[in-house]
Amino acid sequence: MFKIYSKGCEYVLRALTTLPADHFDVPFLAKDLCRKARVPEASTRKAFQKLAKEGILTAMTGPGGGYRLAVAPADISLLSIITAIEGEDVFKKCILGLRVCSDRKPCPVHASWKKLRGGMMQEMESKNLAQLMRAVK
Template sequence: MFSKTCEYAIRALIFIAQKSKDGSRVGIKDISSGIDSPEYFIAKILQDLSRKGFVQSAKGPNGGFFMEGKDLEQSVADIVKEIDGNKLFSGCGLGLKECSENHPCPIHNDFKHIRQQIKDMLENSKIEMFVKNLDLRLTFLKQ
C-alpha cells in the first residue's frame, strides 16, 4: 500500500518519538537497528523529513533526531502525503489514469469507499497514539 520509503519514514518517526520523549536524541544507527532498515536509506529519508519539519535534528556529539509536542500531533496521512503524494487517497484502484465519477473503472464505486476509510483512519492515526501503544506493549515496530 505504501512505498518502501514511506514505510521506513512512518516507522522511523514513531521510533524517534518513542525514544526521544524523555528529551534524548536518537542516532541513525539506533534508528536503523530499531526499525530494521538500511542505515544509508533511513538517513536520507530523515534528512528530507527534517527539512520539511516532520522531525527535529541536532548536530554534534549529543546530536541526533528527536520530536517535540507539535511533531507528535502529525498524522500518518500527513507523512504519506509528503512521501507518496495523494495517490492513495485519490487514485484509481486499478491504476488507470482516466478513472473518475464520470468515467469509472470496474471497481471505482466500491473502491472510493475503501479509499475514504483508509484516508479517515490515517488522518486519525497520530504519532503520539502509536508511542502510547508501544509503551503499553500493545504494538511493536520490530520483531
C-alpha cells in the same frame, strides 16, 4: 499486491515507533533508529529528509547531527507522515494502477475505492504517532 505507500514510508513508521514516547524531544541518529527497527538506512534516511522538509522532524546540523521530532508524537497524525513522504495524491491513485481513472472516466472499482479511501484517510488522520508508539511497545 496493491500497496498504498512505499517501503520507505513503512520503514520510517517502524523506525519512529522505536523512539521513547516520553523523551521524544531527544535528538537521534537515523542509523541508530534504523538498526533498532531493523530497517534499511538509505531509504529510511531519504524519507526522514522529507519529514524534515515538512516540519515533522527537525534536522540537527553540526557534530553529531541527527534529527528530533519537531512536535509531540500525539500531534503527528499518521496521515501527515504518509503524505509528507508519498505526496498529497497518495490515496488518489487508481487501485488498479490505471493512469486515467476519475469520476468522469472511472475504472471498474473506482466508486468502491473512493469510499474506502475516504474512510482510510479519516482513520489515518485520527491516529497519531504516540498511539502507534504505545501499540508497538
